Each structure stands twice: as C-alpha cells, then as structure tokens.
Amino acid sequence: MEKFDKVHGVAAPMPLINIDTDMIIPKVHLKTIKRSGLGVVLFDEMRYHEHGGENEDFVLNKPAYRQTEILVAGDNFGCGSSREHAPWAIKDFGIKVVISTSFADIFFNNCFKNGILPIVVEEEHHAILMEDAHKGENARMTVHLEDQQITTSDGVVIEFSVDPHRKHCLLNGLDDIGLTMEKDHHIDKFEDHASQARPWV
Amino acid sequence: MSPKTLYDKIWDAHVAHEADDGTCLLYIDRHLVHEVTSPQAFEGLRMSGRPVRAPEKTIAVPDHNVPTTADRVNGIENPESRIQVEALDKNAKDFGIHYYPVNDIRQGIVHIVGPEQGWTLPGMTVVCGDSHTATHGAFGALAHGIGTSEVEHVLATQTLIQKKSKNMKVEITGKLQPGVTAKDITLAVIGETGTAGGTGYVIEYCGEAIRDLSMEGRMTVCNMAIEGGARAGLIAPDETTYEYVKGRPHAPKGAQWEAALTWWKTLFTDDDAHFDKVITLRGEDIAPVVTWGTSPEDVLPITATVPNPEDFEGGKVDAARRSIEYMGLEAGQKLSDVEIDTVFIGSCTNGRIEDLRAAAEILKGKKVKDGIRAMIVPGSGLVRAQAEEEGLAEIFKAAGFEWRLAGCSMCLAMNPDQLEPGERCAATSNRNFEGRQGRGGRTHLLSPAMAAAAAITGRLTDVRELM
Numbered sequence: 001m002e003k004f005d006k007v008h009g010v011a012a013p014m015p016l017i018n019i020d021t022d023m024i025i026p027k028v029h030l031k032t033i034k035r036s037g038l039g040v041v042l043f044d045e046m047r048y049h050e051h052g053g054e055n056e057d058f059v060l061n062k063p064a065y066r067q068t069e070i071l072v073a074g075d076n077f078g079c080g081s082s083r084e085h086a087p088w089a090i091k092d093f094g095i096k097v098v099i100s101t102s103f104a105d106i107f108f109n110n111c112f113k114n115g116i117l118p119i120v121v122e123e124e125h126h127a128i129l130m131e132d133a134h135k136g137e138n139a140r141m142t143v144h145l146e147d148q149q150i151t152t153s154d155g156v157v158i159e160f161s162v163d164p165h166r167k168h169c170l171l172n173g174l175d176d177i178g179l180t181m182e183k184d185h186h187i188d189k190f191e192d193h194a195s196q197a198r199p200w201v
Numbered sequence: 202m203s204p205k206t207l208y209d210k211i212w213d214a215h216v217a218h219e220a221d222d223g224t225c226l227l228y229i230d231r232h233l234v235h236e237v238t239s240p241q242a243f244e245g246l247r248m249s250g251r252p253v254r255a256p257e258k259t260i261a262v263p264d265h266n267v268p269t270t271a272d273r274v275n276g277i278e279n280p281e282s283r284i285q286v287e288a289l290d291k292n293a294k295d296f297g298i299h300y301y302p303v304n305d306i307r308q309g310i311v312h313i314v315g316p317e318q319g320w321t322l323p324g325m326t327v328v329c330g331d332s333h334t335a336t337h338g339a340f341g342a343l344a345h346g347i348g349t350s351e352v353e354h355v356l357a358t359q360t361l362i363q364k365k366s367k368n369m370k371v372e373i374t375g376k377l378q379p380g381v382t383a384k385d386i387t388l389a390v391i392g393e394t395g396t397a398g399g400t401g402y403v404i405e406y407c408g409e410a411i412r413d414l415s416m417e418g419r420m421t422v423c424n425m426a427i428e429g430g431a432r433a434g435l436i437a438p439d440e441t442t443y444e445y446v447k448g449r450p451h452a453p454k455g456a457q458w459e460a461a462l463t464w465w466k467t468l469f470t471d472d473d474a475h476f477d478k479v480i481t482l483r484g485e486d487i488a489p490v491v492t493w494g495t496s497p498e499d500v501l502p503i504t505a506t507v508p509n510p511e512d513f514e515g516g517k518v519d520a521a522r523r524s525i526e527y528m529g530l531e532a533g534q535k536l537s538d539v540e541i542d543t544v545f546i547g548s549c550t551n552g553r554i555e556d557l558r559a560a561a562e563i564l565k566g567k568k569v570k571d572g573i574r575a576m577i578v579p580g581s582g583l584v585r586a587q588a589e590e591e592g593l594a595e596i597f598k599a600a601g602f603e604w605r606l607a608g609c610s611m612c613l614a615m616n617p618d619q620l621e622p623g624e625r626c627a628a629t630s631n632r633n634f635e636g637r638q639g640r641g642g643r644t645h646l647l648s649p650a651m652a653a654a655a656a657i658t659g660r661l662t663d664v665r666e667l668m
Contacts, residue, residue, distance in 0.1 A: 016523070017516035018396055018496050022634040027615045030280035031266065033240035033288055035349075045636050050622065055240035062233070074516050076397035079496075081613075082332040083238065084348035093377065102397050103433050106332060113350035154466060163364070165224045177251075178357045183218050183226060183261050187254075187360055188230050197214075200453035200461045201231045201258075201325065 001115050003173035004145055007096045009069030012059050013133035017074035021107065024078065024086040038085055039092030060093075064136035068096040070143060072126070072133040077118075078107025085177045087114045097143045099150070101126050112166045113176065116143060125158045132156075145171060204471035206368045207437050208357035208403045211343040211468070214438050215326045217360055226360040230325040231342075233311045234261040234298070234352070236289040237615070243292040244352035252296070254359045259298040260283055260320055269605035270579050274304055274310040278593025282616065305448070307449040308580025309607040312336040316420065317581055318404045319449025323465040324440035328355055333549045333631065335426040338448070339419035341438035341468050343403070346427060365431045367477040369402035370470075373410035375484040380665040382489075382559065383418035384551060384629070384648035386410065387425040389487045392500030393480060399431030402478060405470060406436050410484035417555040424550045425631055425660050428497040433554030437469045447500035466532075491536055491661050492633045492646040503651070503663045507534045527635055528643050529623065536661050543626040544575040544656040545638070546649050547605075548612035551629035554587050556649040561593040563667055566624070569601035570659035576603040576618070578610040601655070614638045627655035 029041045047058045054061045060068055071090075077100040078086060087110045090098070098111065100117045111118040121129065132152040133139050142151040145167060150158045169176065180187075196199065205213070206609035217224040229295050232255075234617040239261070246253070251260055266282040267273060286303060293300035301308045305317065310334055310406040327344035330352040337344035370654060371390055371499045391398075404426050406419075414422065419436045423547065426434025442461060446452045452462045452624050499521075501508070502559045509532040510521035525532065530539065546552075546560050556574060569575045579585035585607055594604050611618040612630035614637070620626055622641025629652050654662040 014406075015516065015519070016496075017520050020496075020632075020634045022637050025635055026640070027613050030237050030615060031285055033244070033285060037240050041469060045640055050640065065286075074520075076430065079396055080332065080632060081336075082330055082346035082348050084241075084330075085381060087348075102400055104397075104430060106348060110348035113348060116229065163224075164222055165220070165362075171202070176362055177245075177249075177354050178225060178571070180360060180362065181205050181353065184358075186218040186226065187228070187358060191359075194228065198461070198464065200322070200325075200457040 001173040001175060003098070004115055004117060004170040006142065006144050007069050008142045009140060010065060010067050010137060011070035011072055011129070011133040011139045012065040012068040013130050014059060014071060014073045015130060018076045018079055020075055020080035021078060021083050022080060023091045025083065026160045029061045030083060030085050035088050036092060038089035039094065040087040042093045067094065069094055070099065070141050071095050072129045073098055073100045075101045077103050082106045085113050087116050091116055099129055112170065117143065117170060119150070119160045121158060121160060123133065128152065128156060130153040130160065204474040206470045206474045207341060207405050207435050208343065208368055208540050209474070211326065212365055214324065220324045222384065223364055225363050225365070227363045228360055229328050229355050230258060231315070231320055231327040231329065232259045232355050233315050233329035233334065235265055235311050235329070235331060236263040236285040238349050239292065239352055240285060240288045241349050242356055243296065245475060247296045251357045253298060253356045256297040257358065259356065259597050260315065261289055261298050262301040262308055262314050263303055265609045265613065267608040268616050269608045269610045270620060271606065273606060276293070279363070286328040287509050287580045292524060292653040293510050295557065306582035306586060310549045310552060310582065310609055312503055312553060313580035313584065317449070318339065318581060319446060319452035322446060322452065322461070323442060324468050332427045333424050336424040336549055338418050338426065339416060339424035339436050340435040340442055341435060343433055343435065345433040365621050366403045367401055367486060368475065368609065369399065369404045369431065369478040369582055370476040371404050371406050372408040372479070372481045372599060373406065373484050374408045374481060375410060376413070377484045378489060379409055380489050380650065380668055381487050382648040382650060383421035385487050385490050387422045388490045388492065388497065388500045388646060389482060390480070391425060391429045391497050392430050392490070393482065396432045396496050399426065403455060404429070404431045404434045404489055405522050406434060411436060411588065415555060416441055417553045420553070421550055425497065428631060438465050489648065489664055491651065493528065493530060493536060495527055495633055495635050496520070496524065497633060497646065500552055501536060503536055503661060505536055507512055507532050507536065509533065525668055537663060540625070540659055541627045541645070541655055541660045541661065542574065542619060542624045544573060544652050545611040545626055545628040545630065546652050547578030547580065548630035550631045552578065552584065553586050556629065557584065557588045557593050560649040560653040561596045564600040564657070564666065565596050567600055567657050569656045573656055573659055575601060575656045576605055576611070578605040581607045611638050627652045627661060
C-alpha cells in the first residue's frame with residue numbers, strides 16, 4: 001500500500017446525511033472481479049443522468065471540485081453494505097480523506113485497508129470545515145496525518161484523533177496480512193487451545 | 202471476577218493476541234463467502250502465494266448474482282454475473298473450501314444456508330463479506346460483515362484485527378400484539394435509535410418478546426442490527442436455539458453435542474454486567490410498521506401519515522425532503538393510501554419457511570390485485586422444497602405470485618430482478634436506499650404478512666384488516 005502522509009488539496013462539501021454505499025457505488029458496478037477503475041462510477045446515480053451525461057448540479061461535476069482530494073460529508077457516511085467497492089471507487093477517483101461527524105463501522109474499516117483516511121470531527125469543527133469546503137477551488141485544505149491536524153484555507157487548525165495502530169499502518173503503507181502473519185505462533189497456540197476447549201467448532 | 206455481558210464472553214473466548222493498545226487478533230470460527238465480495242480476495246492470495254489457512258471453516262455459496270428463474274440451470278446469461286459465479290466455483294475448488302454450487306438444492310442466500318446446514322453455532326465468531334452477517338447473532342454467535350480486504354485477511358490468517366465495541370442492550374418487554382412480527386420489532390428499534398444509533402456498539406436483544414420469538418424470528422431481528430449501525434446483534438442461546446441446531450448436518454453430535462451444550466449454557470449476560478447504552482421498548486406498543494423514506498430509520502406504523510420534513514431537526518430536514526421527493530409521496534398522505542406496483546417476498550431478512558407460511562396465511566384463497574407484479578423468492582433450495590411440500594407454493598401460485606428459485610434477488614437487484622424507475626415495491630428485504638432495488642425504484646420495507654396484504658389490495662395495507 002502507498003504511504004500516506006500529508007494531503008493538500010481541494011475539499012468538496014456533501015452535507016447530505018446517511019450517504020449510503022448504494023449511493024457511493026450502485027450494485028450494477030459490483031460485478032467486477034478487479035479493484036481498479038471504479039472512480040468513473042463513484043456516486044454514479046447522483047453524478048450522471050439516467051440516460052447518460054453528467055448532472056452539472058452534482059458537486060464533483062462542478063469545475064471547482066473535479067480534482068477533489070478531501071470530502072467533507074454529512075453524518076453517518078458510508079452506511080449500508082460491506083462492499084469495499086465503495087472505498088475502491090473513492091480512492092480511484094482521487095479522494096484520500098473523508099471527514100464527517102460519524103461513519104458506518106464497516107466502511108470506516110474498509111477505508112484504512114485502502115489508504116484512505118476517514119476523520120471523525122465534532123459538530124462545531126465539522127461546520128467550519130463544511131463552510132470552508134463550500135469555497136470552491138479556494139477550498140484547499142491540508143490534512144497532516146503525522147501531526148493529526150487539519151488546516152483550513154483560512155489557516156484554522158483542527159486536531160483530530162486516529163487509532164495509533166491504523167495511523168502507523170497508513171504512514172508506513174503496511175499490509176495488515178503481513179503484520180498478522182508475523183504473529184502466526186499466537187494463532188497456532190490459540191488453535192491448539194481452542195481445539196481442546198471447543199472441539200466441535 | 203467482574204460480571205460480563207454475552208458479548209464480553211464470546212469476545213474473550215476468541216482473542217488470539219492482544220497488543221498493548223488493545224488491538225486484538227480475533228479468531229474466526231466460521232467464514233462465509235459469496236461471489237461478489239470475494240474474487241479480489243482470492244486473487245490477493247494467489248498473488249502472494251498464500252493458502253486458505255482453515256478451509257474446513259470456510260463455506261462458500263453464490264447468491265447475490267444468481268438468476269432466480271427456472272432457466273438458470275442452463276447457465277447464467279449475464280456475462281459479468283457468470284464470470285463472478287464461475288470465479289467462485291474455481292476458487293472453492295482450488296482452495297478446497299466447502300461449496301454449494303448454483304444447482305445444488307442446498308444453495309441459497311449465504312445467511313440462510315449457514316444456519317440451515319448447522320455451520321452457525323452458539324458462541325462462535327462468524328464473518329462474511331456481507332453486512333447482513335449480523336443475522337447469525339440470533340444464535341448467540343458474534344457475527345458481522347467485513348470488506349474484501351478483511352475477507353482476504355481471514356482467508357489467510359483465520360483472524361481479524363479488531364478493537365472491542367461497546368455494549369448496548371435492547372430490551373423488548375411483554376408480548377407482541379396480533380399482526381406484529383419480528384420484522385416490526387427490528388424496524389421499530391431502528392426507528393427509535395436511528396441508522397447511526399448503534400455505531401460503535403454490539404447490541405444484545407433481550408426481553409420477553411425476544412425470548413418468545415422462534416429462531417427464524419430472531420434471525421430477522423439480528424439481520425437488521427447493521428441497519429441501526431451496530432457492528433453485530435446478539436441473542437443469548439436458550440432451548441429454542443438448541444432445538445433448532447440439533448441434528449443439522451454440521452451441528453455437533455453425541456458426546457460433542459453434550460460438551461457443546463455445557464459451554465453454550467454459560468453464554469448469557471451476568472447479572473449486573475455493564476451496558477454502555479440501554480434501550481427499552483414495550484412489545485405491546487409496537488404496531489405493524491412500514492418505511493416511508495430512503496433510510497431504514499424512516500419507520501412509522503401503517504396507520505400513520507407521511508411526515509412533514511419541517512418537523513425534523515438538523516440534517517434530517519433536508520434528508521427527509523429528498524426522501525419524500527424521491528419516493529413520490531406527500532407530507533400528510535396516509536401510508537395506507539400509498540399504491541404499489543410490485544411485491545417482493547424474500548431476502549436474508551425474510552426468506553425463511555416461517556416467513557413464507559406467514560405470507561401464505563394471508564394469501565390463502567385470495568388473488569393478487571390486477572396489474573401488480575408479485576414474486577416470492579425462497580431463501581434456499583431447501584426452503585423452497587419445504588414450501589412445496591407444505592402446499593404453500595400452490596397457494597402463492599394460485600394467488601398470482603411468481604414462484605422463484607433461491608437467491609438474493611430483488612433485495613439488491615444485482616440479478617435480473619429489478620424495479621423500473623418510479624416503480625413502487627412493498628418489500629420484505631432490509632434496505633430502502635435510493636436505487637437499491639433498481640435505479641429510481643421506490644422501496645417500502647415491511648413484514649411478509651404485510652407484503653402479502655399489500656399484494657391483495659394493491660396498496661400499503663394494515664394486515665390486521667385481513668386477519
């Protein structure tokens with residue numbers, strides 16, 4: 001996985017709450033057996049008209065937001081399905097950070113596995129960031145993972161928290177499976193114990 | 202020793218390693234796999250030359266993509282769907298995991314097949330690349346959905362990297378009124394907590410109304426824990442659970458059964474165990490409900506009217522306005538006046554035999570209203586066979602329902618079963634998101650009996666009027 005350090009880029013506002021995984025990527029695009037190339041169908045049904053053509057009212061279609069790297073989204077972002085196609089599409093589009101007041105659990109986990117940083121902020125900070133994101137091309141925020149800080153285009157600094165293990169993995173681009181395999185002896189030991197304690201499993 | 206919740210006990214029994222910061226390696230007893238979220242995970246294993254660590258604990262079945270029409274025995278027409286199912290055929294064979302192919306009578310929705318075959322047992326950890334894995338919590342198993350990277354992680358290591366969630370208790374006291382089902386309970390709870398109310402928690406459902414439910418009803422309740430945002434839903438195992446499990450193909454037998462039972466009987470929340478959040482609903486207060494919007498939290502009794510967006514607060518005002526417009530409804534409109542085009546009975550929420558019996562009870566001797574398209578998609582080939590044996594299939598066919606083969610079908614519309622734009626569906630499934638059942642499609646979630654009632658009248662209907 002690519003190392004994640006600092007993002008300095010355009011932030012787009014999506015204030016709608018409960019943006020679900022069907023909105024992020026509808027099921028017609030889940031038939032792939034690959035992880036790549038899904039950015040073009042990110043937010044498909046909001047982004048394109050039914051019979052083709054872009055919906056110019058949709059935020060990521062506006063000239064100012066075509067290069068969005070940071071998404072400031074409404075509460076409970078990513079609710080619904082476990083489809084990892086949602087973060088794959090977000091990443092493929094070029095978005096590296098999603099900021100909200102809360103995320104659905106599975107989506108939140110899936111982001112970290114794909115080098116995307118989901119950041120939970122308090123409502124008052126969310127309001128500041130949302131306002132900043134509305135400034136179009138001027139809405140260039142900086143997200144610094146090492147320092148755990150977001151800096152708005154006006155220089156307002158907002159601190160955020162992140163799980164230390166996940167931060168470490170993102171910063172170093174570490175693969176979870178490789179890390180777990182280093183603990184193989186613990187898994188062996190557990191299996192020995194469990195096969196005695198619960199042989200029916 | 203400090204008192205523990207059911208969740209604490211199952212968690213503690215599965216920690217293979219705990220780091221100083223509380224990050225754990227949680228051992229996984231059962232890994233269920235389907236065709237949509239697994240191809241990239243198997244590909245990852247191949248690329249890194251890793252085997253499946255515990256193929257005997259890994260069970261695969263195609264369900265999301267498969268057509269539910271009789272002609273599927275001749276192969277799947279849609280090339281992309283076919284490739285995904287063929288990839289699963291190959292992956293199951295290459296990696297030596299248990300497999301129920303499309304034309305096996307045991308094939309069905311993964312969350313129906315697991316319990317039916319006795320793979321799901323109390324006290325287990327169960328995961329699947331599907332959010333409705335929560336279903337298996339009905340057995341007192343810690344069960345939740347994972348993404349494809351985690352599917353690969355479990356395939357390779359039989360563990361997940363996890364931090365413990367908080368404990369939430371949802372108690373449903375007393376008895377349910379006639380016409381009120383497990384589906385109404387689970388929707389009513391989400392109506393109370395909201396779709397983010399469970400975020401960060403594992404829910405334990407308890408109380409008399411939960412105890413009174415059959416295993417199938419309990420599966421319906423736990424299935425939708427994820428729609429309330431919870432990582433998992435749990436119900437402590439009891440005699441109802443043991444009776445359901447006993448004798449199933451992969452359930453323990455003989456001395457193993459006795460040993461298992463001894464442990465299962467320790468799986469309950471101790472008196473005075475701590476819950477971080479408690480919600481209590483009175484069973485008597487729960488009515489047959491339907492959803493009016495595009496989030497499962499948009500729940501109201503069938504006797505209610507479409508709400509006014511202005512009556513909500515914060516971000517919900519805009520969300521409700523958008524929902525009502527999308528759904529083609531008007532504030533103040535009676536829900537029981539809302540006319541429908543389609544009825545879908547099935548899914549991992551309500552595709553089991555008791556769900557079909559409940560629908561048949563209402564449909565017996567009745568006809569689907571002219572112009573309504575109605576389909577029943579059993580949750581597995583075995584559910585289908587049983588419904589045929591019990592004469593339910595005849596009732597459905599005589600009423601004018603299409604009688605389909607098993608699969609996820611119109612719950613998520615990845616196969617050819619889809620709504621047209623603007624088409625309105627009374628559905629027993631679990632999500633009413635925009636476009637969920639087909640682009641522009643409008644979904645009202647409800648119980649199987651309520652869906653059957655709607656098929657007869659052609660509008661959302663209070664099932665109690667037909668009982």
